[in-house]
Structures are given as C-alpha cells and as structure tokens.
Amino acid sequence: MPGDFSSGARLEIRVTPADVGKRVSVRQLAELADGHPTFTDTVGVLASWDAGVVCVTRRTGETVRIPEKLLVAGKVVPAAPVRRGIAVPAVTAEELAAIASRSWPATETSPLGGWTLRAAGGFTRRANSVLVGGAPDRPVDEALAYVRRWYGERGLTPYLQVPDTSPFVPALDERGWIREADTLMRTAPLAPLTSLPGGDDVTLSRTPDAAWTAAYHRTGELAGAALKVLSGGPSVWFASAPGVIGRVAVDGAWALFGAVEVAPEMRRRGLARSVMGALARRAYAEGAVAAHLQVEADNVAARALYDRLGFLDHSGYHYRRPAA
Structure with missing residues (x-):
C-alpha cells in the first residue's frame, strides 16, 4: 500500500518542495496519548509546500494542510492506476x-x-x-x-x-x-483521454512562458490581464510542443481543458490530441475523473475534434449585452 509506513521501518521524509505536482504519501503526527504518538497518513498530489505548511490534494479534491513540523515521513509514490468506466459526475x-x-x-x-x-x-x-x-x-x-x-x-x-x-x-x-x-459546455470521462497517443515531446509547466503566450491568439494587447486569468484556478498546467499549446485546470473531480491551439501550418498531424492526452494524464494524476470544456456552437472544426475524443453536449449558454 502506498500509504503504509510500517511500524518497524525507519520513518524518513523523502519529499521536498521540489516534488510539488507529484503524487506522494505522507505521515503526520496526530496526537500524543499517554506518551504514545498516533499518526495520520495522506496520499495525494503535493499541491504546495510554502511558509511551513505542506498541502496535499486527495483524489476526492479535498486539500489536507499539514504543518511542516508535524511531518514525520513522506515519499513520492507511483501515479494511481487509470480506472475505466467511471461516469461523469451529475451536475446542473x-x-x-x-x-x-x-x-x-x-x-x-x-x-x-x-x-x-x-x-x-x-x-x-x-x-x-x-x-x-x-x-x-x-x-x-x-x-x-x-x-x-x-x-x-x-x-x-x-x-x-x-x-x-x-x-x-x-x-x-x-x-x-x-x-x-x-456556446456549448461539453463533458467526457477523463480516463479514456489519458490513453491518447503521443505526448513525448510535450512540456508541462505551472506558468506559461513567452512562447506559449505568443502562440495564444487571444492575448494580444491584454497580456497582463491574460496572464492573471490563465494562471488562476485551483491547479493549472500549461502544455507546449512544437506548433501546439494547451491548458488544463484541475478542480477536484473536474478538469477544464482550454487554449488548445495548433499553428496553421502544423494542423492535421494529431498535435491537439497529443497535448490533450498529456494534460489528461496530468489531471488524472491529481485526482480528476471528468473532463469539460466550452466551445462556441458554430466552431465546426473544434466540435468535430471533441466528438472524436468522446465529448458530449452537457448544456449551453450564451451572452447578452444591451442594445445601446
């Protein structure tokens, strides 16, 4: 068991702030009763390690905050196995x-x-x-x-x-x-997306670099405002490879995909699928089980891509503005 720290084994803290984003198993001191310590184990993604507090996000989406001084053991563990057949959660x-x-x-x-x-x-x-x-x-x-x-x-x-x-x-x-x-809101089970081929040349990062920002067509003159929105969210990852970019934001069971753009000269080579797969594997490792995205109803090409990836229409919305 990833979370099993045997009582006969030496307790060691083998995780550091450099392991943020990895799946870990940690043990913390819960209390002392009659001079005997009791412990609590937590398995999940190391979301942050800052100001003396270690935050681990469980598969359920719950984030456990552990004072660093109470941490007695910890190690990086393999990603959870992909579980097929998990339904998309029912939401309005x-x-x-x-x-x-x-x-x-x-x-x-x-x-x-x-x-x-x-x-x-x-x-x-x-x-x-x-x-x-x-x-x-x-x-x-x-x-x-x-x-x-x-x-x-x-x-x-x-x-x-x-x-x-x-x-x-x-x-x-x-x-x-x-x-x-x-606009259509579309959803799909996340597990099948983790099996999309390719992705070996996809780089994932927590922040978009200059090349990623330049490739995103919506940025324009609003680069400062764009960076704040793009980098916001519970757990955000940016993907980039030659000719393609993408973004995913993980919020508990849900992973929002967006900003998937392929350079015109690089289209029809499966690059969007490759980036979606890399982002899906990252989101799944953090506990997400469902994917969702938004696509304008008249974007025929994007809708066809998402159809092939298993996305179904969930609901729709539109914008309103005053006539004058």
Whole structure:
C-alpha cells in the first residue's frame, strides 16, 4: 500500500518542495496519548509546500494542510492506476458553469444575489461578464441597471453569461438585450483521454512562458490581464510542443481543458490530441475523473475534434449585452 509506513521501518521524509505536482504519501503526527504518538497518513498530489505548511490534494479534491513540523515521513509514490468506466459526475448547467468559472477566474468579482459580476481587464467575455445563476437580490430592471453601472465604471461592456434554460431569457428578450456567442459546455470521462497517443515531446509547466503566450491568439494587447486569468484556478498546467499549446485546470473531480491551439501550418498531424492526452494524464494524476470544456456552437472544426475524443453536449449558454 502506498500509504503504509510500517511500524518497524525507519520513518524518513523523502519529499521536498521540489516534488510539488507529484503524487506522494505522507505521515503526520496526530496526537500524543499517554506518551504514545498516533499518526495520520495522506496520499495525494503535493499541491504546495510554502511558509511551513505542506498541502496535499486527495483524489476526492479535498486539500489536507499539514504543518511542516508535524511531518514525520513522506515519499513520492507511483501515479494511481487509470480506472475505466467511471461516469461523469451529475451536475446542473449552473453548477458546471460555476466550476468552469473557478478554473477561468476573473480578477475581480462582486455578488448580486445569485448573480456574480466578474471583471478581468477585458480579457475574454467569460471573465468579464455576469455569471447568471439564481435570482438577483433585487428586481430584474434594477439588477440590469446595476450591471450597466458596474461595468461602465470599469470601461467594459456589460455582458451577461446566461444558461440557455435560464428563466431570465424571456425578460432579457423583452428588454432588447442582444444574444450572441452561443456556446456549448461539453463533458467526457477523463480516463479514456489519458490513453491518447503521443505526448513525448510535450512540456508541462505551472506558468506559461513567452512562447506559449505568443502562440495564444487571444492575448494580444491584454497580456497582463491574460496572464492573471490563465494562471488562476485551483491547479493549472500549461502544455507546449512544437506548433501546439494547451491548458488544463484541475478542480477536484473536474478538469477544464482550454487554449488548445495548433499553428496553421502544423494542423492535421494529431498535435491537439497529443497535448490533450498529456494534460489528461496530468489531471488524472491529481485526482480528476471528468473532463469539460466550452466551445462556441458554430466552431465546426473544434466540435468535430471533441466528438472524436468522446465529448458530449452537457448544456449551453450564451451572452447578452444591451442594445445601446
């Protein structure tokens, strides 16, 4: 057993901050009872080791915080075996949108009842729109007026991200808020993606380097704001190989894939699949079991790729903005 530290074996701490991102088994001192120590074992991904605190994320998504002074043993252990046949967890459209929002986080948020106002210097509509979940804490007209003011103060267009099944769709139609950028949320079991071929030349890192950022077409003049959003999220990894990049953010059982881009001259060589596979293996090692992503409904090429990878439509959303 990876977490078994035999009572007859010498307890050693064979993990260091350099092992962040690896799967580890650690033992901590729990308490002393009548002069006898009791211990607790934790197996998971070493998420961080900073300021005297060791954080290990279990497969369930729970993060265990261990004071360094209580650590009595630790070692790097092999990645967990891939388990086939695990179903995608059942979540509502609003729940999946909230998971995705945490993995593509705005730099500024403000609650409005069941709505969440998000801003990130204008980098992507997703991070600069109202996440419409439940009901706002005031009548709809007052809520929309507040949204206009809040985004106007930041020099941003007041966008709403609205589930297609939201009860507020008729009200927005009546008030002339323009619908655009219909988007699909798609999900798939993660385990099959870990078997995608290739990936030997894919480099994974915690931060995007200059080459990765230059290859990402959405960055443009918003490089500063983009870096904050791209690097935000519970556990983010960036992938790069000649002619292709990608990103995954792991949040418990869920892994959000995005920013998969292939240089025009390198397309139709399986590079996107190679990067997806490398990111999937990294996400699976951290305990994720389900993949999700967002793709605009009219992006036929991307939808065809994700069809071949086993993604199915979960739900849809679109954006709204005032006519004037």
